[in-house]
Amino acid sequence: MLRLELRGEMSRTMVYLSPIAAIILTFVSGIIMFTILGVDPLQAIITFFISPLNSADGFAELFVKATPLVLIAVGLSFGFRANIWNIGAEGQLAIGALAGGGIGLLFFDVDTPFLLPAMLVVGVLGGMFWAAIPALLKTKFGTNEILTSLMLTYVGLLVLSYLIHGPWKDPDGQNFPESRLFHDAAIIPIILDETRLHFGWIIALFGVAIAWVVMARHMIGFQVRVIGLAPRAARFAGFKEKNIIWLTLLISGGAAGLAGTIEVSGPVGQIIPVISPGYGFTAIIVAFLGRLHPVGCLFAGLLMALTYLGGDNAQIEMNLPNAVTGVFQGMLLFFLLASDVLVRYRLRILRPTKVTKGANL
Amino acid sequence: MSDQIPRLELAGISKSYPGVIANDNISLKIMPGEIHALLGENGAGKSTLVKCIYGVQTADTGILKWDGKELIIANPNSARSLGIGMVFQHFSLFNALSVEENIAIGISPELAGKNLNQQIRDVSQQYGLPLDPNRFVHTLSVGERQRIEVVRCLLQRPKLLIMDEPTSVLTPQEVTELFKTLRRLSEEDVSILYISHKLQEIKDLCHVATIMRLGKVVDSCIPLEESPLSMAEKMMGRNLISPEKPQKPTRGVSHLSVKNLSLHSVYEHGVSLKNIDLEVCKGEVIGIAGIAGNGQIELMEILTGEVQVEDPNSVLIGTMGVGCEGPEFRRNAGLGFLPEERLGHGAVPDMSLWENALLSGFQTMHLVSGGFINIKKSIKFAQSIVSKFSVKTPGIKNAANSLSGGNLQKFIFGREILQNPEVIIALQPTWGVDAGSAAFVRQALMDLAAKGAAVLIISQDLQELFEVSDRIAVIYEGKLSSSQSVEDISVEGIGLLMSGIGSERLVVDA
Secondary structure, eight states: OEEEEEOSSOOHHHHHHHHHHHHHHHHHHHHHHHHHTTSOHHHHHIIIIIGGGSSHHHHHHHHHHHHHHHHHHHHHHHHHHTTOOOOOHHHHHHHHHHHHHHHHHHTTTOOOTTHHHHHHHHHHHHHHHHHHHHHHHHHHHOOOHHHHHHHHHHHHHHHHHHHHHTTTSOTTSTTOSOOOOOOGGGSOOBSSTTSOOBTHHHHHHHHHHHHHHHHHHBHHHHHHHHHHHOHHHHHHHTOOHHHHHHHHHHHHHHHHHHHHHHHIIIIIOSOOSOOOSSHHHHHHHHHHHTTTOHHHHHHHHHHHHHHHHHHHHHHHHHOOOTHHHHHHHHHHHHHHHHHHHHHHEEEEEOOGGGOOSGGGO | OTTSOOSEEEEEEEEEETTEEEEEEEEEEEOTTOEEEEEOOTTSSHHHHHHHHTTSSOOSEEEEEETTEEOOOOSHHHHHHHTEEEEOSSOOOOTTSBHHHHHHHTSOTTTTSTTHHHHHHHHHHHTTOOOOTTSBGGGSOHHHHHHHHHHHHHHTOOSEEEEESGGGGOOHHHHHHHHHHHHHHHHTTOEEEEEOSOHHHHHHHOSEEEEEETTEEEEEEOGGGSOHHHHHHHHHTSOOOOOOOOOOOSOOOEEEEEEEEEEOOSSTTOOOEEEEEEEEETTOEEEEEOOTTSSHHHHHHHHHTSSOOSOGGGEEETTEEOTTOOHHHHHHTTEEEEOSOTBTTTBOTTSBHHHHHHHHHTTTTTOEETTEEOHHHHHHHHHHHHHHTTOOOSOTTSBGGGSOHHHHHHHHHHHHHTTOOSEEEEESTTTTOOHHHHHHHHHHHHHHHHTTOEEEEEESOHHHHHHHOSEEEEEETTEEOOOEEGGGOOHHHHHHHHTTOSOSSOOOOO
């Protein structure tokens, strides 16, 4: 018989082992799933996880996909550490892309090196603005930010849809719901020739480094961690919870807005109705898989990016449904949450000889 | 008695954890109807031993006999079905559930039937433990929460009742009532294993005492034949010095004052404060006595700044009105405070000791520059706390929840003291702390006052208050009496005020 026993202290080892266990379990379940689907599991796993990476171009694509995931996850992990649950990064990404991309469209015929930086800054502000709404509602009226941020996602996507189908539609676009193509000055430079790898990846790496320093060395990171671990101790120290609510929502919103702007001014090159294949939601998994640690988010972001690439690959080469990507992402989160139980609990095997006599009385 | 079969007999019980032998060859006998004291400092292995008895843990070696029959208790359920009840020092209650629901969870399904509500009322009345089954746990004080655990055990008609530090949150009158209950149970042939640091209580109540030190049984005695001091010396293995009141300078100027402050409690069943007037002078220790849940927590929060009021001048540090300022500001103004809950309020359980040193010391100790944490300096600060206050820990990188209650309190206490506070406020500073650490903390509080700080202690431990305070006031239902010099008041007078029987003033019975 197995029994869960509370550990005295959190197990540091399990904090790091748990994601690995989750990955292994996901693989095993994936093999079972492919077998049931009647697909050669080995072939499928290779197509899904290995063949996307057999060229320099493959790696470049991996980094392109990982850029928004890593950026958003790093931003979200600030809030998640403080128990502030921003679920609306997808909407903040859309509004950020609209704000940043809007600058690009406004100055569509201006050639200046300042255009791209301006777009990125305004994109961050756009994401922050969208995240400020849940922050305001939470600090003023005590609303639940999980609900408000999630619902605002749909509002944000509708705003995007309205602008693209209406005022921002390309006048020369034969009525397609797409914006004008950006001017070269509004496009993020490519850093590896012959690929789509762009400067956004460098920005994401910078984001990881900055977040790491802030989380480990700065009072902001300390306050965030204290509030998350022991809210009363934070009050005891005099940390103001409202400030942290604002701060973490603005950080995560800003990061999502930045990711959105990088998407439209990078791989896409214009504003289109669907900017992201759910990066804002997938980043939640990335954040948890990365243990809410910036460097962890980097590796987890790469893994999740691979599931996107693998899904595409499996669709093309093996005619597997695109839903396989979602299944893999879902399984990963599911197994991760299950393995995380072992951080605070240990499994004990009870030997059957030790049956208690007392229980039979 | 000797030919009787013991209710519980332990022989050669040993239990070790990685690196520690918590119990080393423990043997003891508890007879039916016996009140048996288990005495020992924190870390002596008492908790491990009772966990083995209650089936929370299994001993590595040794024999356990229940009514003469050898058996293994594998889990608390089988302990309960044998008739063992336990009241833990740290309660395991669900804050969001009512008293009745909490009790229903911990007992057998047959008992948790329809008339549970009435049963709770009956038992609580019968044993003098007032408790409303419909109230939610999060609205109850520590003292009231303990009653839930006691009532839960009594509902199951136990044959052996284990009580871990039961009186630390009760008033003298409540203790007297509890002792009546325990003696009645003893007469009904229920055995009681009573764990406490309060030696006077053990002398008053217990028939036999087993004394543990460092995992071993070092002695046993008949408490009636001992003095509290002699038992304490057996327990600690050294001669004890009772705290000395240092020579006092004459009463200084008022340094912490509250003026006519009323506040409606923010908690649903909290206590509203009514016209509080309080003055603590430099060099003086003021004690506030009161039963848990009479506004102590609310008063503490107003003094620390965790709850703020509109009028800045209703709370003064020196001459500075700080009523609308938060804890950060007040710390800078020289305030230090010790909350009641050490884990989760005074310290972050999962954070290391040096991070916990940073928690309240980051301003006054200048551990942060330009927003960045000076880790070296923080570690140094934590190390100086550990060495100056003899905190027993493998290292300052260990988490706060790896420390025993007494050691953590010493750490939190040291952290506040090393910041040289001019005012220090402590809520239940020695609750659940072993005798050695408690004496240390009390002495340090008095020394601090001797150096000119204003010290305020809010406690339910009257002996403690009389030992350290210069003046004592009583809080009852959110009202604070005026303070009186300890020479002019009696324990009985205070006790009456604490239960709301006395008049507004402290009655002096010469």
